[in-house]
Amino acid sequence: MARQGVLVEPYQRLKPEQVEQIHQASLAILSQPGILCFNRSAAEVFADHGAEVSPVPQPGADCWHLQIPEKIITDAVETAPKVVKLGARDENNCLILDGNEPRVRFASGSEANNWLEVDVDAFVSRRNPDIEVDVPTFRVEKGTVDRLAKAAHLCEHLDSWDSFLRTVNIQDDDITDDNKDVNKFFVALNNTTKHVMSGLTELSQLSNVVRMSHIIAGGEDRFRENPVISFITCVIKSPLQMVDDTTQTAIEVARRGIPLVISSSPQGGSTAPITEDGMVAQINAEILVGIALTQLVNKGAPVLYGSVPVRARMDNLYDSYGVPEFNQYNIDCVQMARYYRLPCYSTGGVSDIRVPGIQASVERLFSHILVTLAGPQYIHYAFGLLERTNTFCPVQAVLDDTHISMVKRFVRQPIVTADRISESLEQVRRVMGTSHKLYVRFVRSALRSGEIAPPYPFESKDTVDKTLLRARERMEEILSLPPSHMAEPVVDKVFQEVPGLLTRLRGS
Amino acid sequence: MTEDLLSLIKENVIQGRIAQDDEGFDEGLVGQPGASELTEKALTEGVNLEDIINKGLTEGMNIVGQKFETGEYYIPDMLASAETVGAAMEILEPHLAQSGIKSKGKILVATVKGDLHDIGKNIVSILLRGAGYTVKDLGNDIAPQTIVEAVREERPQFLGMSALLTSTMIHMNNTIEALTESGLRDKVKIIIGGAAVSEEFAQSIGANGYGADGFQAVKIMDALRNSMKG
Ligand code: B12
Numbered sequence: 048m049a050r051q052g053v054l055v056e057p058y059q060r061l062k063p064e065q066v067e068q069i070h071q072a073s074l075a076i077l078s079q080p081g082i083l084c085f086n087r088s089a090a091e092v093f094a095d096h097g098a099e100v101s102p103v104p105q106p107g108a109d110c111w112h113l114q115i116p117e118k119i120i121t122d123a124v125e126t127a128p129k130v131v132k133l134g135a136r137d138e139n140n141c142l143i144l145d146g147n148e149p150r151v152r153f154a155s156g157s158e159a160n161n162w163l164e165v166d167v168d169a170f171v172s173r174r175n176p177d178i179e180v181d182v183p184t185f186r187v188e189k190g191t192v193d194r195l196a197k198a199a200h201l202c203e204h205l206d207s208w209d210s211f212l213r214t215v216n217i218q219d220d221d222i223t224d225d226n227k228d229v230n231k232f233f234v235a236l237n238n239t240t241k242h243v244m245s246g247l248t249e250l251s252q253l254s255n256v257v258r259m260s261h262i263i264a265g266g267e268d269r270f271r272e273n274p275v276i277s278f279i280t281c282v283i284k285s286p287l288q289m290v291d292d293t294t295q296t297a298i299e300v301a302r303r304g305i306p307l308v309i310s311s312s313p314q315g316g317s318t319a320p321i322t323e324d325g326m327v328a329q330i331n332a333e334i335l336v337g338i339a340l341t342q343l344v345n346k347g348a349p350v351l352y353g354s355v356p357v358r359a360r361m362d363n364l365y366d367s368y369g370v371p372e373f374n375q376y377n378i379d380c381v382q383m384a385r386y387y388r389l390p391c392y393s394t395g396g397v398s399d400i401r402v403p404g405i406q407a408s409v410e411r412l413f414s415h416i417l418v419t420l421a422g423p424q425y426i427h428y429a430f431g432l433l434e435r436t437n438t439f440c441p442v443q444a445v446l447d448d449t450h451i452s453m454v455k456r457f458v459r460q461p462i463v464t465a466d467r468i469s470e471s472l473e474q475v476r477r478v479m480g481t482s483h484k485l486y487v488r489f490v491r492s493a494l495r496s497g498e499i500a501p502p503y504p505f506e507s508k509d510t511v512d513k514t515l516l517r518a519r520e521r522m523e524e525i526l527s528l529p530p531s532h533m534a535e536p537v538v539d540k541v542f543q544e545v546p547g548l549l550t551r552l553r554g555s
Numbered sequence: 556m557t558e559d560l561l562s563l564i565k566e567n568v569i570q571g572r573i574a575q576d577d578e579g580f581d582e583g584l585v586g587q588p589g590a591s592e593l594t595e596k597a598l599t600e601g602v603n604l605e606d607i608i609n610k611g612l613t614e615g616m617n618i619v620g621q622k623f624e625t626g627e628y629y630i631p632d633m634l635a636s637a638e639t640v641g642a643a644m645e646i647l648e649p650h651l652a653q654s655g656i657k658s659k660g661k662i663l664v665a666t667v668k669g670d671l672h673d674i675g676k677n678i679v680s681i682l683l684r685g686a687g688y689t690v691k692d693l694g695n696d697i698a699p700q701t702i703v704e705a706v707r708e709e710r711p712q713f714l715g716m717s718a719l720l721t722s723t724m725i726h727m728n729n730t731i732e733a734l735t736e737s738g739l740r741d742k743v744k745i746i747i748g749g750a751a752v753s754e755e756f757a758q759s760i761g762a763n764g765y766g767a768d769g770f771q772a773v774k775i776m777d778a779l780r781n782s783m784k785g
Contacts, residue, residue, distance in 0.1 A: 107694065107701065160721055160751070216721055224722055248722065284671055316631065317674055361629040363768065364678060437750065 048139045049132075050209050050241075052152035053455040057385070057422035060378045065324075066386050069379070072328035073335060077115040082287050082336055084111045086294035092343045093119070108291075115336060123339035124387045131306055131349040131390050133210060134273035136263060136533070137240035141273065142210060142425070144351065144390035149422025151458075152209035153451050155202065155444070156394075156427035156436075158216040158246065162188045163402065163433065163440035165519050183515040185402050187438070190215025192222065192234055192552065197526060198431075199238035201441055204525045205430075205448040207455065210242040211235055212279075212427050214439045226547035228252035229259060232276060233541065233548055236263055240531050244308070244427075246279045250296050252547070257303065259545045263537060277306035279353065279392075282337040285313030286329060294340070301341035301348040308392045309337035310353025314366050315376060317359040323372070327379040330356050338389070351392040351425065354380030360399075366435050368397035368428075369410030374417040381421040393423035396447060401434040403443045403515055411447065415454050445518045445525075449504055456500050557602050561610045564593045564643070568615025569622075571635030573642045594643040604647060604654050608687070612640045616685055634678065637685025644684060659687040660780055662713035663705055666695035666749075667726040672719035675749055675769075679715065682769040688713075688776065699730040703737050710742070712783070713776060716762075717749040724751045728760040744779045748772060 061069070083103065084090045090111035094100040099114040129146040142152050164186040172178035188194070198214040213231055222230060227248045235243045236259075247253060256276070264270035280297045284290050300307045311333040313319030315326045334352055341348045356376035357366040367373065377394055384391035395418035398410035418426055428436065429451060431444030474489050493499050505517035532538070542548055570579030572589040588596070590612075597607050619636040622628040644658070651658065662683060666676050673695040680690045693705055706714060714734075718724040727747055734740040746764040747757050757765035763779060766772035 107697070218721055227722075290671055314674070361631060364630050364634075364674065 049141045049143045050139075050152060052142070052150045052209060053419070053458055054148070054150045054460070055420060055422045055458045056460060057149045057381070058378065058417075058420040059382060060375065060421070061382050066382055069324060069328050069331060069383060070386060072324070073332035074117050074120065076287070076328060076332040077120065077336060078117075079114070080287065081112055081114040082289055084113050084289040084294070085109065085291040086289055086298075087111075088298055089289055089294045089340055092298075092340065096343055113289075113336075115339065119339050119343070120335050123335070123342035124389070126342045126346045127338055127387075127389055128347060128349050129388045129390070131351060132274065133242040133244070133277055133306055134264065134270075134275045135210075135240060135242045136236065136275055136531075138273055140209075140241045142242055144424040146384065146388040146390045146424070148424075149385070151419050151423060151455075152425050153207050153429040154210040154212045154244065154425060154427045155198070155208065155214050155430040155432075155439075156212040157432055157439065158190075158213055159432065159434075159437055159439040160190055160216050160218070161434070161438040162190050162194045162215050163438050163443075164188055165403070165440065165442040165515055167516055167519070180511050181513070181516060183403075183519070189218045190439070191219050192217045192230060192549070195231060196234045196238045196530075198439065198441060198444070199235045199243075200528075200530050201444055201522065201525055202241060202430075203239040203531050204528060205445065207448045207451040208241070208430055208444070210244060210425070211239045212243075213245040214431060214444075221549055221551075224249055225252065226549070229255050229545055229547045230549055230552065232256050232259060233545075233552060236260075236275065237533050237538070237552075238530050242277070243275065244277045244279060246281075247296050247300075250292065250299060253296070253299055255545050255547060257305070259541050262540050262544065263533065271304070274306055277308065279308040279310055280337075281310055281312065282340065283311045283333040285311060285318035285333060287333060289336070289340075297337060297341060298344050301345045301350070304345060304348055306349040306351070307341060308351045308353040309334055309341065310355050310392065311337070312355035312357060314357050314359040314364075315372060316361070317364050319356070321358065321372075323375055323379065326356055326376050327383065330354060330376075330380060331383045350389070352380075352384040352387065352389040353392040354384070355394045355428075356380060357394075365399075367399055368414065368435060369399045369406070371413075374414050377414070377418050378421040381418070381423040384423065390425065391423040392425045392427055393418055393421070394428050395419070395426045396429035396451075397432045397436055399435055401438060403433070403440060403446065407433060407443065408446070408450075412450055412454075415447070415451055416457070419451075419454050419458055442515060442519045442522050445522045446505070446514070449518075453500065557597075557600070557606070560593060560597050560600070560602060561606060563588075564590055564597065564607065564611030565615035565618075567593060568612055568636050568639050568643075569618050571619075571632060571639055573639045590639045590643045591646060594646045598646070598650065604650060604656055607643075607647065608656070612643055613687070616640050630678075634681050637681045639685075640687075641681060641684030641690075644687070644689075648689070658689045660713060660776075661689040661691065661709065661711040662715055662776070663691050663693060663702070663709060663711045663743075664715040664717070665693040665697040665702055665705075666717045666719075667723050667730065668696060668698045669726065670718050670720050670723035670749075671695050672717070672749070675719070676715075676717040679717070679748065679766070679769045679772045682773055683715075683776065686773045686776070699726060699733040702730050703733045703739065706734065706739050706743055707737070712744060713779070714743045714745045715772070716745065716747045718747070718751045719749045721751050724749075724756065727752070727762070731760055731762065744783070746772065746775055746779070 395414035
């Protein structure tokens with residue numbers, strides 16, 4: 048079994064000929080102006096396979112100019128697997144991402160520095176001291192190992208949350224660059240049985256993380272069948288520059304055949320054209336060149352087409368996720384991935400504002416609905432992210448889970464069959480024959496089968512909006528459930544064989 | 556004649572046009588000389604350098620600032636104008652030294668080691684150039700020692716460092732220590748910025764200032780500059 052997500056009838060924003068035009072534009076970009084590459088191995092690999100590569104004099108850094116011929120791209124699109132399996136500690140939670148099938152799964156994301164706590168405070172009216180209301184207040188904390196564990200614990204119990212992508216940057220005093228990777232993967236894997244995905248801070252830690260994953264999966268062979276982790280790399284710094292260290296990470300991960308997201312995140316108006324066609328042509332070129340690299344180092348290496356296009360704000364050039372263009376860019380990228388039949392790691396659900404509330408809900412629901420409708424195989428950033436990905440709020444994640452379940456319900460395919468129609472006609476006739484003329488009796492079986500949406504679970508009955516307080520209660524409830532830790536012997540083995548793990552994490 | 560030229564320079568700053576190929580806000584500007592060509596022309600015609608800077612570039616930039624304050628201009632407009640002033644200043648620079656006019660000061664900017672985020676740093680650079688500072692951009696992923704050497708060679712009055720990752724902000728500290736060890740710390744005023752850092756962090760590592768955005772960066776530099784004079 049695998050997690051099913053939701054199958055959609057994709058909304059096509061671009062017409063087929065527009066998809067083709069953008070594909071051609073991306074190829075044109077890859078040949079002229081081409082790519083600036085700061086990684087020697089990548090430059091060599093591309094040169095060996097027919098790209099035109101020439102050194103670019105740059106003070107303090109090795110840099111090459113690459114002109115990528117169409118053949119490299121079409122070959123890569125051919126050899127990259129169309130179906131990628133993301134495994135899980137509990138294999139029933141694995142995800143089968145099929146580039147040919149618009150089935151959407153939802154994941155968290157980012158590496159937010161801040162963790163936003165929602166507290167409850169009582170306020171008394173100045174006009175009438177008899178009136179006292181509970182109001183949510185917000186407290187900004189740092190991301191830590193314990194909070195990452197909490198987020199993974201929430202993920203385990205929230206049904207729409209299909210895969211755990213590290214939510215916060217762990218900034219404890221005993222975390223260093225050298226032990227960050229093993230600890231963040233350990234904490235995530237020890238608190239959820241769903242798929243765990245993350246970026247890598249230090250390439251030198253790759254083998255330790257992989258060793259840990261082998262142990263957890265039950266050996267190297269089992270890991271191949273059930274890769275419980277995967278990696279994300281931003282190979283490209285927009286516009287069109289291949290970064291030295293992340294490119295090296297991509298090469299190493301691809302060599303090992305571990306699932307890898309090649310993600311690019313240009314900002315329309317600052318690091319990419321603000322126009323829809325220009326933005327999509329550029330990001331598509333950026334992702335394709337990353338995917339090509341993985342296929343050149345290891346034909347058939349599992350990769351996801353990772354599109355994270357955003358728009359720059361015009362008042363401060365920060366990245367913006369709440370504007371409509373964000374959705375246009377993202378939907379177009381999903382279509383490009385589908386054109387290549389590659390599984391797509393897409394983006395949705397972030398708000399620009401720092402705290403949960405009306406703006407946050409509008410902004411995130413907007414993209415939750417629209418990007419889901421486009422039918423990517425995987426949507427990251429979908430839980431808890433505020434302040435343009437700089438803040439993760441667990442209470443917001445609980446709300447997102449509910450909202451996503453509503454979206455999933457909405458996008459399900461209509462069932463219109465001859466049988467159903469005749470049943471419905473029968474209903475209409477029978478009801479019209481009664482004196483009360485109500486259909487309620489016919490709802491009962493559907494009500495029990497879960498076919499009918501429940502009311503909003505955090506609704507307030509009085510004139511004060513208690514959504515956040517209710518969601519917070521729900522969060523507390525979940526966090527009081529026992530965590531799904533790994534079996535003792537597995538943890539022992541991990542601690543014996545993987546250096547760098549904090550001993551204080553043994554029980555968490 | 557000179558007045559016309561100066562007001563054209565000013566107008567092109569307001570329109571954010573560096574060169575003749577650039578568009579502005581008004582129709583039909585493409586093909587007409589931009590700030591660079593006009594500045595060259597002013598030089599060959601022997602227009603007073605201080606007038607070019609004050610009556611052309613600075614006055615233009617002041618108007619841009621007002622338009623930004625009132626919400627008529629957005630950041631991209633501001634940047635286009637600041638970039639225009641920077642380009643004109645680059646043309647004027649060799650002549651300034653001869654005539655004894657000084658720029659507001661020289662600043663080295665860099666994104667620190669291990670960090671590739673440079674959008675913010677580039678914005679800050681453009682705005683500082685537009686405000687009349689000479690900016691030397693060392694790039695991103697710059698090691699403490701490289702910064703020390705650049706400070707030794709370039710002898711700037713200011714150093715600006717940017718970090719967006721919590722894992723790289725420590726290199727600001729390392730750089731300041733390396734400068735201290737090389738006996739260069741008191742030769743430069745240091746300002747820092749970027750999403751990872753804060754006012755408190757700046758104080759804790761002994762930087763002279765923190766800028767939350769590019770405009771603050773300019774304000775802080777101006778303030779530091781005044782305190783140096785005094
Ligand atoms: C764009 C971006 C990227 C781009 C960078 C492109 C580029 N050319 O710079 C790419 C894709 C390359 C990238 C890569 C990575 N990124 Co990034 N990135 C961002 C993002 C979305 C926006 C940053 C930005 O440009 N903002 C817009 C500019 C205008 O704002 P600004 O930089 O803050 O600058 C302003 C002020 O801070 C100030 N300022 C800045 N510098 C200075 C200097 C001085 C002297 C002064 C006075 C003022 C000043 O003035 C500026 C103008 O107003 C942020 C999230 C965010 N919303 O901030 C994440 C973010 C910074 N990235 C993050 C991460 C994790 C990464 C990666 C590690 C991801 C990975 N796993 O590969 C890599 C690291 C690469 C590296 N070694 O540096 C995290 C950092 C968390 C942490 N650990 O601290 C963030 C916060 C996102 C997140 N929540 O996960 N990223």
